[in-house]
Amino acid sequence: MSKPVCLILGAGAGIGGNVAKRFAREGYHACLARRSDRAGLDRLVAEIEAEGGSASGYMVNAVDEGSIEQLVTDIEADVGPITVAVFNLGAQIGDRGLASTSLKAFEMGWRMATLSLFRLAQVLFPYMEARGSGVLLVTSATSAMRGNAGQHSHAAAIGGRRMLCQSLNAQFASKGIHVAHIVVDGAVDAPDTLGKLLGPERFQALRETKGLEHDGLILPAEVANTYFHLAHQHRSAWTFELDLRAFSDLAWWNHAGSPTLK
């Protein structure tokens, strides 16, 4: 029997790659798609295969017209029905005030985080609806829940995405498609995203002071365990929204001024 297929759109060495590995370990064929790092893509596929799993890699810039549509159509035709799709594209550009957030950056944030998800759902959901089943897991961030100074582009794009997830869920849950919105409420030990945003020195310093044995940076392999669980919930008890953070971080609804209790 052919393997179920898990598509990960935005598969770097952090959450995306670890979700691919977790699903491949459980018997899925993982389809990993990312934008610019061919060597990193090949490395992830090779790591999955070395563990006895199966995977294929795709170089795709999701914001290019027709790219997501072609990817999904090709996988459905050549690999197999996509059982689980993980939308893992972020749009974080770091803290920028209003004047230094260009129109171009704002629009690109929306194209990455919001429009790309809309396009994925438009091409994928008809397949899933015809099958009466499917899972879409959407990685999200604190900015989906709370705007902040410096987050104009990111919060608008990710907040809009959360509402899109709610709308998709409203139309498609009863048709057997499980949509889940996962609020990653803290920094992830992710070299291809946070690592590049901070640069190697600051990222390594953060890992040493907060991450590693301190467990204060969210470990992507642990996030992947949650994704696997979400994708296999019984339909009588589906989660739509779930949040994840390190034990030592305040939740998004708290704030740095919260009193420290004795």
Ligand SMILES: NC(=O)c1ccc[n+]([C@@H]2O[C@H](COP(=O)([O-])OP(=O)(O)OC[C@H]3O[C@@H](n4cnc5c(N)ncnc54)[C@H](OP(=O)(O)O)[C@@H]3O)[C@@H](O)[C@H]2O)c1
């Ligand atoms: N990292 C954090 O601290 C953090 C915190 C909160 C929430 N999140 C959320 O977590 C998700 C990302 O997970 P992660 O940080 O662990 O990263 P990751 O899975 O290691 O990597 C994500 C990958 O997405 C790819 N990508 C970016 N733009 C793309 C595009 N236009 N088309 C195709 N692929 C594209 C990049 O590929 P290339 O490297 O090949 O360009 C990148 O490696 C995002 O939804 C983000 O909002 C992350």
